[in-house]
Amino acid sequence: MTGPAHHRPGRDRRIETVLPAAGRPRPAEVRTVAVVGGGIAGLAAATALAERGVRVILHEARPVLGGRLAGWPTTLADGTTVTMSRGFHAFFRQYYNLRGLLRRVDPELRCLTPLPDYPLRHADGIRDGFARVPRTPPWSALGFVARSPAFRRGDLLRMNPVAALDLVDVRVPRIYRRLDAVSATAFLDAIGFPAAARHLAFEVFSRSFFCDPGELSAAEMALMFHIYFLGSAEGLLFDVVREPFPVALWEPLAARLAGMGAELRVSSPVDEVVPCGRGAVEVRCRGERRRYDGVVLALDTAGLRRLAGGSPGLGTAEWRARIAALRTAPPFLVSRLWLDRPPGPDAPGFLGTSGFGRLDNVSVLDRWEGEAARWAAAHGGSVVELHAYAVPPDADRDLEQRRLVAELHRVHPHTRRARIVDARHEWHDDCPLFPVGGYEARPTVRTPHPAVVLAGDLVRADLPVALMERAATTGFLAANTLLERWGVRGHTLWTVPRRGRTAALRALHRLADHRRGLRG
Numbered sequence: 001m002t003g004p005a006h007h008r009p010g011r012d013r014r015i016e017t018v019l020p021a022a023g024r025p026r027p028a029e030v031r032t033v034a035v036v037g038g039g040i041a042g043l044a045a046a047t048a049l050a051e052r053g054v055r056v057i058l059h060e061a062r063p064v065l066g067g068r069l070a071g072w073p074t075t076l077a078d079g080t081t082v083t084m085s086r087g088f089h090a091f092f093r094q095y096y097n098l099r100g101l102l103r104r105v106d107p108e109l110r111c112l113t114p115l116p117d118y119p120l121r122h123a124d125g126i127r128d129g130f131a132r133v134p135r136t137p138p139w140s141a142l143g144f145v146a147r148s149p150a151f152r153r154g155d156l157l158r159m160n161p162v163a164a165l166d167l168v169d170v171r172v173p174r175i176y177r178r179l180d181a182v183s184a185t186a187f188l189d190a191i192g193f194p195a196a197a198r199h200l201a202f203e204v205f206s207r208s209f210f211c212d213p214g215e216l217s218a219a220e221m222a223l224m225f226h227i228y229f230l231g232s233a234e235g236l237l238f239d240v241v242r243e244p245f246p247v248a249l250w251e252p253l254a255a256r257l258a259g260m261g262a263e264l265r266v267s268s269p270v271d272e273v274v275p276c277g278r279g280a281v282e283v284r285c286r287g288e289r290r291r292y293d294g295v296v297l298a299l300d301t302a303g304l305r306r307l308a309g310g311s312p313g314l315g316t317a318e319w320r321a322r323i324a325a326l327r328t329a330p331p332f333l334v335s336r337l338w339l340d341r342p343p344g345p346d347a348p349g350f351l352g353t354s355g356f357g358r359l360d361n362v363s364v365l366d367r368w369e370g371e372a373a374r375w376a377a378a379h380g381g382s383v384v385e386l387h388a389y390a391v392p393p394d395a396d397r398d399l400e401q402r403r404l405v406a407e408l409h410r411v412h413p414h415t416r417r418a419r420i421v422d423a424r425h426e427w428h429d430d431c432p433l434f435p436v437g438g439y440e441a442r443p444t445v446r447t448p449h450p451a452v453v454l455a456g457d458l459v460r461a462d463l464p465v466a467l468m469e470r471a472a473t474t475g476f477l478a479a480n481t482l483l484e485r486w487g488v489r490g491h492t493l494w495t496v497p498r499r500g501r502t503a504a505l506r507a508l509h510r511l512a513d514h515r516r517g518l519r520g
């Protein structure tokens with residue numbers, strides 16, 4: 001259901017509200033829910049349920065909360081203890097539901113700090129950025145194209161504007177019916193998108209989904225384009241955390257959850273979920289069995305596959321086959337380097353890169369994160385982080401790590417003279433892959449069992465959300481689904497507009513569809 005915005009959580013006047021079903025403020029009888037997974041999705045679901053008086057027990061397999069945004073202590077060669085994590089995450093302004101979660105413990109969002117630009121740099125020398133681009137569409141896109149050296153007049157004339165119209169009125173799930181059968185690369189080829197602009201604007205985007213654009217569904221890429229660029233007036237600038245994730249985000253949220261009576265169990269992997277009669281579900285964890293009125297499975301792809309594989313009574317055969325077929329994107333590498341000198345005055349806090357081997361971005365953490373700034377000040381050095389997404393699974397990891405450092409030297413030449421005081425390299429492959437043609441088979445919040453619901457960035461939400469915001473939004477939606485079952489009012493959610501925002505462009509799109517014989 002949509003309705004008018006009550007308190008707009010962003011600057012966009014066209015933010016849409018997603019209202020929950022009506023119901024009583026709390027359950028009529030005691031309800032207990034197990035939330036499995038302590039990442040953004042699990043914490044959002046646990047918060048939403050606990051706020052309605054549901055008794056929540058959250059199981060997290062790892063020793064710390066936060067999932068892919070977890071942080072843990074590590075002692076460096078110089079004896080300092082610092083927080084390691086997978087580091088740089090962009091908190092975009094259109095992440096309304098994630099921000100809503102964080103605002104519960106930090107109403108002014110002081111835990112976040114804005115970065116002044118989203119600069120992009122290609123090895124050819126082309127540089128782009130979004131700081132001076134207007135935030136409201138269509139001026140954002142027109143402004144970017146007009147300012148960007150990656151778009152030349154001849155390139156623009158060679159583009160196929162009719163094919164590009166699919167980008168101006170993105171609706172979910174319609175966009176998947178249109179474009180899920182095509183790869184992002186094939187779609188950009190059909191539009192005739194200029195090669196230089198593709199490297200900068202689109203590769204940076206699609207590689208942020210951790211996979212090669214040749215494998216990524218064009219629908220998923222079009223959705224991103226809508227969320228971050230053409231469909232939202234929040235713009236492409238973003239915030240980052242002021243302190244490491246545990247201090248900035250998870251400890252305050254965990255304390256609030258505990259204050260509402262939730263039990264947070266870390267190092268507590270769930271082995272099996274067994275639906276019982278009359279809507280109850282049994283959860284088995286390390287030999288202990290416990291019955292609940294509902295279960296939220298807020299897992300990463302491999303965790304969900306493993307749990308569903310070990311729970312033969314869960315869901316239907318068809319649902320289980322869909323879960324078993326879910327894939328993860330190729331491995332990615334996060335290298336963090338503690339250097340004995342600064343990377344040079346021109347190094348921005350974050351830089352998206354293209355054409356520098358496998359290097360996708362470079363962050364200078366001490367420019368924005370307090371703990372890194374304190375280390376850098378005390379040592380006269382800097383803390384630099386390098387991300388490489390979609391690394392081939394059989395790559396030689398030592399070699400990749402060394403190559404990434406060599407690319408840093410090309411990007412920020414001052415670092416050539418820096419001594420690496422210490423380094424940490426994180427290799428993982430737990431981000432979901434959204435392959436061509438995968439949409440239909442993706443699991444939704446509802447499962448065949450009404451008391452078992454799913455949440456996480458792998459889960460299909462028929463709203464324009466992605467990545468961290470998809471995790472938070474599906475967490476709230478999973479909680480709302482259980483609450484609705486018990487006649488309890490759920491939580492109001494927010495989203496960027498669910499269709500293209502310019503009436504004239506929508507009309508053009510309809511006309512082009514009509515000519516192409518396409519419907520809805």
Ligand SMILES: Cc1cc2nc3c(=O)[nH]c(=O)nc-3n(C[C@H](O)[C@H](O)[C@H](O)COP(=O)(O)OP(=O)(O)OC[C@H]3O[C@@H](n4cnc5c(N)ncnc54)[C@H](O)[C@@H]3O)c2cc1C
Pocket residue numbers: 036037038039040041042059060061062066067068069086087088089090091268269270271298299300303304307332334387430431455456457458466467468469471
């Ligand atoms: C390097 C990197 C950079 C990123 N940058 C961005 C960015 O800039 N912007 C953005 O929006 N997103 C970004 N993302 C994506 C973002 O991190 C994810 O979308 C988000 O964290 C997913 O949250 P989640 O709760 O769905 O899953 P997860 O965080 O993976 O949480 C799932 C949890 O389930 C637990 N679990 C698994 N099995 C079990 C079990 N059997 N029992 C109990 N617990 C279990 C896992 O340990 C894990 O903690 C980035 C990701 C990475 C890795």
